[in-house]
Every structure is written in C-alpha cells, then in structure tokens.
Amino acid sequence: YCERDERTLFRGLSFTVEAGEWVQVTGGNGAGKTTLLRLLTGLARPDGGEVYWQGEPLRRVRDSFHRSLLWIGHQPGIKTRLTARENLHFFHPGDGARLPEALAQAGLAGFEDVPVAQLSAGQQRRVALARLWLTRAALWVLDEPFTAIDVNGVARLTRRMAAHTAQGGMVILTTHQPLPGAADTV
Template identity: 45%
Template sequence: MVTLAEVSHSLSTTAGLEVRGLHLWRGERHLLRAVSFALQPGELLQVVGPNGAGKTSLLRCVAGLIEAESGEIQWQGAALRTNRDAFHRQLAYLGHINALKAELTALENLRYSVGMRRQVSLEQTQATLARLQIAHCADLPARSLSAGQKRRVALARVILSGASLWILDEPITNLDVDGIACVESCLAEHLQGGGSILTAAHQPLLEHHPQSRSLRLH
C-alpha cells in the first residue's frame, strides 16, 4: 500500500538516504520504535540521546550490519536490501572500534583498507594524515599510537575512501580540542562537496552549521 503522498515524497528524496518506520528489537528490548528520517546531500544529521537509547544500533542498522525487524531504508530511491553492494561502495563507516591492525603501520593499515575501495596514491594518503596532524605517525605501528592518534588514522580512512555518505559513531572520542576542530573542518568540507553525514556523538558537532540537524532517540 503506497499512498500518493508517499510516492511524491520518495520522488523528492531520491538523491539521498531515507529511513521510514524502523523497528528494532535487541533481545527483549524494543530499541528503535518507528524511527524515520531523511538525509539529503550536503546535510549532517546528528543522532542524540542517552546511553542505551539505540544510537549505535541505529547507525549499524542503516549501514546494513544489523537487519531491522521492519521498516524501509532507501538509498537514492532504491531499497537497501536489493542493492546492498552499490550502497556500500558509497558508504564509509566508522564504528566504536577503529579497525586498525596493531601490527601494521598507519600507512599499511590505510593501504589495505582503502585499497578495497579505490586506488589512492601515497601522496594523497600522506596529505590526509598531515591534514589530521598525524603525518609523523605514518610509519609507526598502530600499536604504538595513542588512542587519539588511532582515531585520527581511522578518520583518515573515512576521508580517503571517497564515499559520499559517512556514518560516524562517536567520531571525536579521545580527540583533544585541536583534533575536534580539525575533524569539524573536514566534516564541513565533506558537506560542502555534496556529501552527507550521519553521526552519533555526545558533544554537538558543527552545531552552528546551517545544514546540521539532530534526531533525538529516547
């Protein structure tokens, strides 16, 4: 059953991400109850709510790591279920954990993870590390990096992936004031270039940006 209003609505949002009536249970808990939102190119949506409200679950669900009980997730007008690989090629996901191998250097980590998606030159990689103020860490094994430095390497992976949709779970964990400013400028630049960002963070990100909105979970 699709009403006319819904058809016109979905036509108007084919360029971005649209989530409708998402329900998710985790064990006994009905975690997400009819969560709906739309995210257009150039927009940032920040999911806020207390601990245990389901922020991470919502992000993982939209990324396609968790199967929702019911509800529809659409990317560029097509259901996620039917074109998962195409959606994933345009998605960069940053989870709680950084997905870095302790035995590999920052550069090696980036080469193996970004290399799955596209070819990037060494210069590009080094420039991104420099942008995140960790150029000196390039050849150090991830084991010897501080928590904040590891987070920045993981963010470098997101930037280098060239994806248009970023899903970032607590991106500024462990970052100092400088780091947060640096990440915010990267996010703003991504929005400027027509990308979109879905994020969950305890502190507001890009609070005064015109394209920044928030979604509250209870």
C-alpha cells in the same frame, strides 16, 4: 522498528538525509544510537520496516550502496601491527601518493611509519579517521568519531565533515560532544 532484549529502541522512525546534509544522532548510553547506525549501513536488519538508499530498499541495492558508504564504527577497525601508512594503504591501495597528506590532515604528521600499537588511543582513532581525506564515498556514517580526540582534532574533523557536506556529501554521526551549529539535524 527495532527491539533489543524485548525492549523497543524505536518504532515509527522515519527520516531522509539529502545530499549536503549532516545528521547528528544523540542520546544516552544504551539508547540505540549504534544500533540505528548499524541498521542504516546494512550491518543489522530492522525487526520491521525498511532502510532505503536512493529510493530503493537497501537489500536490493546493497552493492551500489556499499560503494557509496564509508562506515567507521566506534572500534577503530585498524591493524595494530601495521603502521599508520600501512593501515591507510590497506583500505586505499591505489592512493599511495595521497596517504601522507591524509595522515597530515588527520594530525598524524611524523607518525606515518610508527606501528599503530605504539600510538595513543587518540592517535589510533585519527588513523581510522584519516580515511575521511581519502574516500570518495558520498555517505559517511561515523559512530562516536570524536572518542579520545582532543579539541584541535575535533575542530579538524568537524571542518572536514563540513567540507564534505558542502560538496554534496552526507554525514550521519553519533556523538556525546556538543557540536553547536555543525549538524543540519540533531
């Protein structure tokens, strides 16, 4: 269970995410969606109960879990003084040859070498989300990935997530935007 400011956000919550599944967490502002994702990623601890990864308590397999995880929070987690390319290189230093394609797939062709501080909010979000085209992580946990993203960008990202789950990956995300038919579980 989880409490915040003496208010119970959830109790008795139990679910499993299997390979190839996409879970969409919905709810109003302040309902606890981000808190749930933080618990699932090990960034916060539940007030009671356990989070498991591959049948083991997360606290026991934290290192192997983090190698299997891509977490992108509602804050983009990018360096505004760096360019889009430099930001991706920071997270994926061995993938230099793949960076231009990842940026193009994220809709940033032509903006690779522009300092992130000069990009729009949607473009900055796309810089963070370009990691979806580089990561080898099995589990993607994404908090409000579509914030500031236009309709074409949402479609592009939705296709990428669908491809990831079709290859046996898992996606857990929060969103206020309806994605009819995209998620296995809402």
